[in-house]
Structure formats: structure tokens, C-alpha cells
Amino acid sequence: MHTIEDVVARGMCVGCGACSVRTDGRVSVTIGRRRSFEADLDGVVDADLRAAGRVCPFSDESRNEDAIGTAAFPELPHDPRVGRYSGLFAGRLRDGDRLLGSSSGGLTSWVAEQLLERGDVDGILHVVSSDDPAKGLFAYRATFDAAEYRAQRKSMYYATTFADALASVRGDGRRYAVLGVPCFLRAARLLAEEDAQLGSQLAFFLGLVCGHLKSQAFAESLAWQAGVPPQDLETVDFRVKVPGRSSSRYDFGAVGPDGEHDVPTASLVGGSWGHAMFQIGACDFCDDIFAETADIAFGDAWLPRYKEDWRGTNVIVSRRPELDALLRESDELVLDELDLDEVAATQAGNFRHRRIGLRVRLHDDAAKGLSVPAKRVPPTLDGIDSKRVRLVRQRRLISRTSHDAFAEARAAGDLHVFLDRMRPLVEAYTRIDRGGLAQRFASRLRRRIRRLVPGR
Ligand SMILES: Cc1cc2nc3c(=O)[nH]c(=O)nc-3n(C[C@H](O)[C@H](O)[C@H](O)COP(=O)(O)OP(=O)(O)OC[C@H]3O[C@@H](n4cnc5c(N)ncnc54)[C@H](O)[C@@H]3O)c2cc1C
Numbered sequence: 001m002h003t004i005e006d007v008v009a010r011g012m013c014v015g016c017g018a019c020s021v022r023t024d025g026r027v028s029v030t031i032g033r034r035r036s037f038e039a040d041l042d043g044v045v046d047a048d049l050r051a052a053g054r055v056c057p058f059s060d061e062s063r064n065e066d067a068i069g070t071a072a073f074p075e076l077p078h079d080p081r082v083g084r085y086s087g088l089f090a091g092r093l094r095d096g097d098r099l100l101g102s103s104s105g106g107l108t109s110w111v112a113e114q115l116l117e118r119g120d121v122d123g124i125l126h127v128v129s130s131d132d133p134a135k136g137l138f139a140y141r142a143t144f145d146a147a148e149y150r151a152q153r154k155s156m157y158y159a160t161t162f163a164d165a166l167a168s169v170r171g172d173g174r175r176y177a178v179l180g181v182p183c184f185l186r187a188a189r190l191l192a193e194e195d196a197q198l199g200s201q202l203a204f205f206l207g208l209v210c211g212h213l214k215s216q217a218f219a220e221s222l223a224w225q226a227g228v229p230p231q232d233l234e235t236v237d238f239r240v241k242v243p244g245r246s247s248s249r250y251d252f253g254a255v256g257p258d259g260e261h262d263v264p265t266a267s268l269v270g271g272s273w274g275h276a277m278f279q280i281g282a283c284d285f286c287d288d289i290f291a292e293t294a295d296i297a298f299g300d301a302w303l304p305r306y307k308e309d310w311r312g313t314n315v316i317v318s319r320r321p322e323l324d325a326l327l328r329e330s331d332e333l334v335l336d337e338l339d340l341d342e343v344a345a346t347q348a349g350n351f352r353h354r355r356i357g358l359r360v361r362l363h364d365d366a367a368k369g370l371s372v373p374a375k376r377v378p379p380t381l382d383g384i385d386s387k388r389v390r391l392v393r394q395r396r397l398i399s400r401t402s403h404d405a406f407a408e409a410r411a412a413g414d415l416h417v418f419l420d421r422m423r424p425l426v427e428a429y430t431r432i433d434r435g436g437l438a439q440r441f442a443s444r445l446r447r448r449i450r451r452l453v454p455g456r
């Protein structure tokens with residue numbers, strides 16, 4: 001069995017901090033060598049380790065997404081790709097000005113704000129600009145005021161922990177909606193089951209669809225390439241919308257002493273999500289894409305008909321009929337009903353990385369005798385084409401190398417140390433990918449020739 005000790009030893013800790021909250025801080029969570037939060041289990045007694053293991057999203061001691069989803073939404077239908085669901089939508093805010101201040105269609109913050117304004121909750125636990133440099137540029141915080149909440153939107157592709165924020169609200173008698181990526185919400189659900197006080201306080205779980213999480217170095221690396229070195233970096237905007245461009249081709253904004261520098265994200269080394277640079281180790285062992293334990297999950301509707309609208313459109317999987325009604329009855333939104341296949345198609349790349357890729361990684365680690373968590377896909381290469389296997393392995397190499405290469409660049413004060421090490425790895429990835437394209441083209445050509453020249 002893959003225990004919490006294995007999670008930490010194998011670099012699969014996502015830094016959520018549930019173990020710390022569960023043990024009243026006897027497990028500490030601090031920023032590690034790879035610039036993301038990690039639990040420190042040294043000197044922790046066995047009883048605390050086992051309690052912590054029960055809320056850790058990567059330990060086999062905890063209940064998985066299927067078990068939590070079944071308990072939370074027993075009456076809802078289930079699909080292996082999205083989990084349980086009551087409503088499936090694509091949508092965005094009608095208000096153009098407000099929409100620009102959100103990463104995608106703006107419905108995550110709209111729903112959270114509705115819950116606050118209707119008095120369903122007293123506060124939102126979410127990630128905002130940090131006022132504590134020790135935590136980095138962004139951190140979890142509880143926000144109680146709707147206007148203050150609205151001022152802190154957009155996606156933070158940035159390693160955080162909710163250890164302090166959850167510990168600080170526990171027992172304050174208020175009710176909260178907690179917002180987070182799928183593994184954080186699995187951990188929050190488990191905490192709510194184990195801890196009666198938090199159980200009575202965490203009233204809504206709002207999920208963000210997730211491809212993978214980035215270490216804090218991701219922001220610094222992109223900013224440095226945009227012209228703002230780490231020591232001058234004040235903040236970043238991971239998603240600057242650009243009129244007329246496809247919504248997936250957003251800019252990255254780096255703010256330094258001389259203002260904001262906006263650069264197309266895709267033009268920067270590490271800017272392509274497919275390369276998984278600065279990905280946290282835990283994400284290599286995760287199969288939850290649509291935040292299956294959340295009451296509602298929001299992502300980007302990456303379908304051609306929505307992608308072309310530069311303002312952004314959400315895909316939404318709802319699991320509470322009252323939230324379906326909230327969305328359907330509002331005249332502030334543009335909303336389409338989707339079917340399951342359309343919802344899954346919005347995350348095609350995500351499924352390749354997190355379901356097919358996960359099978360490869362589980363297989364590779366198991367073959368080396370390494371401990372891996374139990375997942376909902378089998379550890380086998382069966383049925384996966386060789387190009388995909390090579391791409392998955394190359395992506396893992398890129399991801400692992402990026403952390404060390406950037407640490408070396410920072411120590412040397414020279415961005416090129418990082419760029420020179422990463423570019424050849426990215427080129428190799430592209431060659432594998434293009435090789436696949438060339439192969440597909442050649443076999444299509446052969447098929448066409450066979451059709452034209454019978455007998456060949
Ligand atoms: C690490 C990460 C990976 C993602 N990967 C994908 C993906 O692969 N595919 C996809 O379709 N969508 C992905 N998303 C979701 C997407 O980026 C948008 O966040 C989502 O579509 C919501 O957009 P919105 O306009 O509705 O939100 P907004 O109106 O901009 O509101 C966002 C809200 O979320 C909060 N928030 C932002 N980041 C975090 C965070 N890290 N933890 C907790 N709260 C946060 C903000 O405080 C704000 O309240 C990812 C998000 C994150 C954070």
C-alpha cells in the first residue's frame with residue numbers, strides 16, 4: 001500500500017496541507033527545493049501519520065474520487081471521464097468588462113460571488129495575490145466581501161497550500177466555499193469528513209478543471225523571459241486576453257518596476273502546457289480532470305466553436321441541482337447545454353496526459369519496483385502507440401529537468417543556463433511529435449494509393 005510516507009518520499013506531495021490541518025500542525029508544510037509546498041514527516045508519530053494519510057489525496061489510505069463522489073452525490077449518474085454530474089454546460093458572463101477580468105468565461109467567480117451574496121456562505125477560500133513574501137506571489141486566503149472577492153480573479157498556475165488558511169478559519173463559526181484544483185478538493189472533502197468542525201463549515205466545494213500545477217518557478221521563468229528578472233518581479237498575470245486571438249492564445253504579463261510586460265505565452269520556453277515544464281511531481285499520478293469531488297467544476301471550453309471567441313468560455317460540470325438552477329435562471333449569462341462527449345472533448349489533451357500518460361508512468365515506475373498509488377487506470381502499455389509512449393516519457397524528462405535547470409539559472413543569475421538546457425529537450429519532444437505526424441501522413445498516402453491502384 002502506498003502510504004503518506006511513500007507520497008512524500010517519492011516527490012508526489014502536492015503541498016495541499018490537509019495533513020497539517022488534520023494533525024494541528026504536527027506535520028508541517030513548507031516550500032521545498034522544487035519551489036512547491038511539501039509536507040515534512042520527520043519525527044511525526046505513527047498515529048499522526050495514519051490520520052494524515054487518511055486525508056492525503058495521493059495516499060492509498062484515503063478514499064478516492066469514486067468513493068467520495070458516490071457518498072456526496074449518490075443519486076447522480078456517473079461517467080468515468082467526468083465523474084458524477086447533474087448539469088453539463090458551456091457559458092460565459094454577458095458583461096464584457098467583467099469578463100475581461102476573469103481567465104475564462106468568468107463563471108467560477110460569478111457562482112462564488114452569488115453564494116456569498118445570497119448568504120449561502122460567509123466567505124470564499126481561494127488563491128489571491130499574497131501579502132506574505134515567504135509564501136510567494138500568490139496564497140490561499142478567506143475573503144468575506146463580494147467587492148473584494150471580485151477584485152481577485154483569474155487562474156493562478158502557482159504552487160500554494162491551504163494549510164494556514166483552513167487552520168485559521170477552523171472553528172470560527174462561519175461557513176465557506178472552498179475553491180481549488182481537484183486534488184486540493186479531494187483533500188478538503190476528506191478533511192471535512194474527518195474533522196467535524198470543518199465538516200460543518202465547508203458548505204460548498206468549487207473545483208477548477210486541472211491539467212497540472214506549476215511550481216513557483218514557472219511564473220519567474222516566464223517573467224524573466226518577458227524581461228523582468230526574479231529579483232524585480234512584483235506580480236504576474238497568467239492569462240492576459242488578447243482581442244481577436246483565439247482564447248487559448250493568451251499573453252503572459254510580468255509586472256516589474258517599469259510596468260507590465262505582456263508576451264504571447266506560447267512564444268516562451270515552458271509556455272506550452274504540453275511540455276509540462278515546472279509541473280509538480282504529484283500531477284504525474286493524478287487521474288481527476290473534472291474535480292470529481294466538487295459540487296461544481298469550471299474549466300475552459302476548448303472546443304473550436306468556443307475557442308475562437310477571445311473573451312473566453314467556461315465548460316462546467318455541475319453536481320448540485322440548485323447550482324444548475326442558479327446558472328439556468330440567470331439573465332447575466334450566456335449558457336449552452338452540452339452532452340458528455342462534448343464536455344470530455346474540451347479536455348482532449350488533458351485525457352492524453354492524465355489517463356493514457358498515467359498508464360505509461362505507472363507501468364514504468366512499477367517495472368522499476370517503485371511505489372505508486374492505486375489509480376483508476378491500469379499500469380500497462382497495452383494498446384498505447386509507441387509514439388505516445390515516447391512523448392509521455394520525454395515530457396516527464398522535460399518536467400523533471402526544468403526544476404533543476406531553473407534553480408541553476410537563478411543561482412548563476414543567468415537565464416540562458418535554463419534556456420540552453422531546456423531547448424534541446426523541447427526540440428526532441430517536437431521531433432517525436434512531428435515524426436508521428438509524418439508517419440500518419442505517409443500511411444494516409446499509402447491508403448489513398450491503394451484505393452487508386454487496386455492490387456497494391
Ligand atoms: C493549476 C491550474 C490548472 C488548470 N488547468 C486547466 C486545464 O487543463 N483545462 C481547463 O479547461 N482549465 C484548467 N484550469 C482552469 C482554468 O484555468 C480557469 O481557472 C477556469 O476555467 C476558471 O475560469 P473563470 O474565468 O471561470 O474564473 P475567474 O472568474 O477568473 O475566477 C477564478 C477563481 O479561482 C480562484 N483561483 C485561481 N487559481 C486558483 C488556484 N490555483 N487555487 C484556488 N483558487 C484559484 C481565483 O481566486 C478566483 O476566485 C486550470 C486552473 C488551474 C489553477
Ligand code: SF4
Binds near residue numbers: 012014015017019029
Ligand atoms: S499531498 Fe497534501 S496531504 Fe498529502 S502529504 Fe502532501 S500536503 Fe500532506
Ligand code: SF4
Binds near residue numbers: 184211212288
Ligand atoms: S493535475 Fe492533479 S495533482 Fe496536479 S494539481 Fe491538478 S488535480 Fe492536483
